Amino acid sequence: MTSDPQITTLDNGLRIATDPMPGLRTASVGVWVGAGARVEPAEINGVAHFLEHMAFKGTKRRSARHIAEEIEAVGGLLNAYTSRENTAYYAKVMADDLPLALDIIADILQNSTFDPQELERERGVILQEIGECHDTPDDVIYDRFQEVAYPGQAMGRPVLGTVDTVRDMPRDAIRDFMAKRYAGENMVLCAAGGLDHEQFAQLAAEKFQNLGPAQETDNPRAVYRGGEYREARDSEQVHLLMGFEGPSFEGQDYYTAGVLSALFGGGMSSRLFQSIREERGLVYSIYSFSSTFADSGMFGLYAGTSEKDVAELIPVVTDEICALADTLTEVEISRAIAQSKASLLMSRESTNSRSDQLGNQMLAHGHPVSEADQLKALDAVDHDALTAMARRVFASPLSLAAIGPLSQLESYERISDRLRLN
Known part of the structure; x- marks a missing residue:
């Protein structure tokens, strides 16, 4: 199942990208919009997410209940998400029901x-x-982390918005945001699974x-x-995020940072897990991550520990960070590359993952990135590239x-x- 994606661009600028998977009886379809939290004015922070919710609450042809009933009557699933850069509306259905899913998505985004x-x-x-997120420290900490990494910027504001901005959000602000941002040239329609590109593109041209x-x-x-954010709470765990500036998703550095994260804290064989959980028992959960955006990125780690262990945890973590660039081994590099390649290939077996990858690639790069090119990029990651990446990342200011x-x-x-001193 490694067919190349096919692309058609409509006169209104909407790009239609499909990834046929011959033999499958299901399909995933969705629209990815280049409009997330990072383009919101401060006074209407959360408008992209509010709009995502409201899109399912009724059109000129369907009530909110009818939208839910129609998709579930065929056993389908309809959902959406908002990120800092994009908003996506997607469905998974039996292949024969793809026209219905497409009609519903087109309806909620236009009517x-x-x-x-x-x-x-x-x-x-x-x-x-928002209240539930605030009551869940290992959720809300990521918003606070983003705020200190990108202070005073839309990129640093929470995707959900704040209690004040959501409470005061006017209806016209939501309608205006949609009118300004939801246009053909800023949207990509993607589908993967049991489908024919030409038939799908022809139907999409009618619906959009x-x-x-x-x-x-x-x-x-x-x-x-x-920078830093601290919030004292009377709880069992200290939730801790430490991060640095990472690469954007452009170029080879994206893949290098991903492999470095897999090696550093991506699994049970990673350095952080072995050194901090297995050898010292200082945490229950610890992992690293590489978050990439169009023009920036973050490389960091999360740890959950007890109040009494945090004093010992910090020196161990900083020692691991400072030692990484000079102590990389070929064995762990090979293992991290294998993990990254396996994760990619496993995701390719899901219609949802394929359509989501395609949508984000089209918005980010303007074209699909083939499986072969991604595997080639991972194979190109070597000791020198990882060493340079570690030195570059950890030299940046701490969040x-x-x-x-x-x-x-x-x-x-x-x-x-x-x-600095290690």
């Missing part, structure tokens, strides 16, 4: 009514979502006739800064976020000094 009563109900739902031109496409550049009982957590300055 939503934003009924005032539905809007007020959904406002309450989102406020509950009402897309207007984009009124606004600016995307303020993200500038990584670093630190911590929530929990923090009496034993060293100061930001002391932790930064440890990173």
Whole structure:
């Protein structure tokens, strides 16, 4: 199942990309919009996510209930997500029901009514979502981490918005955001699974006739800064995030950072897991990550530990960070590359993953990135590239976020000094 994606561009600028998987009886279809939290004005932070919710709350032809009933009547699944850079609306259905899924998605993205009563109900739902996130430290800490990495910028604001911005969000702000951002040239329609490209593209051309031109496409550049956030809570665990500036998703550095993360804290054989959990028992959960954006990125690690162990944890973590560039071995490099390649290939067996990858690649690069090119890029990662990446990443300013009982957590300055002095 390694067919090449096919692309058709409509006159209104909408790009249609498909990844046929011959023999499959299911298909995934969705629209990816280049409009996430990073393009929101501060006073309407959360509008992209609010719009995502409202798209399912009724159109000129369907009520919210009818939308749910139609897709579930054929055993399908309909969902959406909002990230800092994109918003996606997608469905998974039996291949024969692909026209229905396409019709529903086209309807909610062109004909939503934003009924005032539905809007007020959904406002309450989102406020509950924000409250639930606040009550879950290992969720909210990522928002705080993003804020200190990109202070005073849309990239640093929470995807959900805040209680104040959501409570005060006017209906017109949601409608205007859609009018300005949801246009053909800023959207990609993707499908993967049991489908024929030409038939799908022809149907899509009929369904997406009402897309207007984009009124606004600016995307303020993200500038990584670093800093700290601390919130003392009476809880069992200290939730800790430490991060640095990483690469964007352009070029070979994206793959190098991914392999470095797999090696450093990507599994049970990784350095962080073995050194900090297995050998010392200082944490239950610890892992590293590489988050990439169009023009910036972060490389970091998360750890959950007890109040009494955090004082021992920090020196061990900083020692591991500082030693990484000079102690890489060919065995662990090979293992990390194998992990990365296996993860890629396993994801290729899912129609949802294929359509999601295709949508994000089209928005990021303007074209699909083939499986062969991705495997080639992973094979090109070597000792020298990983060493250079580790030195570059860990030389940048520290971003630190911590929530929990923090009496034993060293100061930001002391932790930064440890990173410089090792």
